Amino acid sequence: DIQMTQSPSSLSASVGDRVTITCRASQSIRSYLNWYQQKPGKAPELLIYAASSLQSGVPSRFSGSGSGTDYTFTISSLQPEDFATYYCQQSYSPPRTFGQGTKVEI
């Protein structure tokens, strides 16, 4: 199985801050890396797929980058509605494992 190590597990930030979350795979996943946002009581929402492609309708302040085993998710200017938990997920091979999640708090 491919293990996904996401960091940090939580962070405190303010509106307007730049926020960065990293995800490391235990082997190369060839950019088959997705990022999701989950708010309390809601289903996750796909934000970024294939490491850097923005899902339709998602604001451009969200971005992703990386290749091989190391990936980064960035919110360029944190907005009040962005306080949530973020997960990475590899879709390179089954089981399609998730990272542990990063809770973004005020």
Place this chain on the structure above:
Amino acid sequence: QVQLQESGPGLVRPSGTLSLTCGVSGDSVSSSNWWNWVRQPPGKGLEWIGEIHHTGDTYYNPSLASRVTISVDKSKNQFSLKLTSVTAADTAVYYCTNRRIGLDFWGQGTLVTVSS
């Protein structure tokens, strides 16, 4: 816009079988998508359970593979999850979702509690 809706019992007895169905609208289960199940225990992270293609190909999480079956019903445009020999550790919100590259569309999720 694809819409998915989970349905099934919210309470399952220990050692019993958890059975959920996901109704699909706005797309066909016979499309090129893969149809997935993901779960989330209360207060914890996301766990991928498995997926199915309309051809019948399936992949399961090895940690659950001995207990899980995912099937598709083309006539009803739905797919299903069965998890046998459940314990309290299987208590979770269960989501159905589709995958093209990422998991694009999700059901609202259904809480299944394992308790006597």
